[in-house]
Amino acid sequence: MVEGGKALAEAMAAGATIEAVYVAPDAADLDIEAPLFELAAGVMERVADTVTPQPVLATVGYLDVALGALRTGDFLVVCVDVRDPGNLGTVLRSAEAAGAHGVVCCGGSVDLYNPKTVRASAGTLFHVPVVAGGDPVEVLERIGGWGMRRLGTAARRGAEYTSVDLTQPIAFVLGNEANGLPADVERHLDDRVTIPMAGRAESLNVGMAASVLCFEAARQRRSAEPRP
Numbered sequence: 001m002v003e004g005g006k007a008l009a010e011a012m013a014a015g016a017t018i019e020a021v022y023v024a025p026d027a028a029d030l031d032i033e034a035p036l037f038e039l040a041a042g043v044m045e046r047v048a049d050t051v052t053p054q055p056v057l058a059t060v061g062y063l064d065v066a067l068g069a070l071r072t073g074d075f076l077v078v079c080v081d082v083r084d085p086g087n088l089g090t091v092l093r094s095a096e097a098a099g100a101h102g103v104v105c106c107g108g109s110v111d112l113y114n115p116k117t118v119r120a121s122a123g124t125l126f127h128v129p130v131v132a133g134g135d136p137v138e139v140l141e142r143i144g145g146w147g148m149r150r151l152g153t154a155a156r157r158g159a160e161y162t163s164v165d166l167t168q169p170i171a172f173v174l175g176n177e178a179n180g181l182p183a184d185v186e187r188h189l190d191d192r193v194t195i196p197m198a199g200r201a202e203s204l205n206v207g208m209a210a211s212v213l214c215f216e217a218a219r220q221r222r223s224a225e226p227r228p
Contacts, residue, residue, distance in 0.1 A: 001115050004054040005030075010123030017061030022047075027055035034058070049115040063125070064112065064132035065102075067139065071146055073101025073129075074169035075217060078143070078150075080136045080185055081108045081176040082206055088112070089120020090207030091174065096124035098214035099221070103128055104143075106136040140188040143171050150190045152181050153213070155203040158192030166217040167224045177206050 002008050005028075012018060018034040024044040030036065044053050070076060077095045082088050088110050095103050105112050112132045118125055131139075140150055151164065152173045173189060175181035181189075195204060195212050204212070 001049070001113075002058045002060050002118055003048060003050065003056070003115065004119075005056045007118065007123045008032075008056060008058050008060075011058070011060045011126050014063075014126035016063055016126055019059045019061060022057045024053075024055035030056070050119075062113065062132075063130065065129050067104065067131050067134060067142060069129055070102035070104070070131065070143075074148075075100045075221075076102050076104065076143065076148065076171040077210060077214065078104045078106065078136075078139060078171050078173045079109045080106050080173060080181055081179075082174060083110050084177055084206075085110045085114040085116035086120045087177060087205065087207040088114075089117040089122075089125075090205075091210040092117075092121040092128060092130070093124045094207070094211040094214045096128035098211075098218040100128060100214060100217075102131065104131040104134060104139055106139055107133045108136070136182075136185050137188055140171075140173065140185065144188065144190070150188065152186060152189040152192045153206075153209055154180065154192040154194050156194055158194035161193040161195055161213055161216055164191070164193055166220045170217065172210065172213050172217075174206050174210055 002011055020035045021032060022037050022039055024039055025041050048057060077091060077100050079088060079091060092103055110117060112130060144150055148169045148171045150171050150173055153175060195209060
């Protein structure tokens, strides 16, 4: 379910299948090749997921891909037991903006198509290849076989993230908001990275941590490119 004209436009630009569009009486005219339904006054407020919904709502076909589709990439993000839909949406948005080649949402994480996740991704869900599901250990074993360096995130006792070479093929592995990465997953990592914190916060929000790490990888990769 996609809410709002901007998110719908992103879905259309990505070539997603628009199954149906629902509009409130005050919605602007839409030029779209999909079944269009005008709702009676007050109906959108009852069916939408937000308190003050936008006047356009659409159902869009799923977009997730098979894990093998990410094999040619060299910059991935893997989510293990990430439960908050807003956090997952932020991870998707940051990964796409930083140039990641794919995101894997392992089984146990929040539904990739949760309406809040879709909203928080701000349309980037339609532009970055995403794998929905998969056992975390099996996923890590497989991408490790591709030559990916699997970097688990840790609140402390990891290598400082700016000191790690992020220009090589890497996969950031993000854990649960409260408990981090489980022990069976830890055993399938090549290294751990930590974002140093000067304040008293125990850890960063997983979405914010993903943003910091992904953009450091993007910075290092830009710096390594030959300059004219």
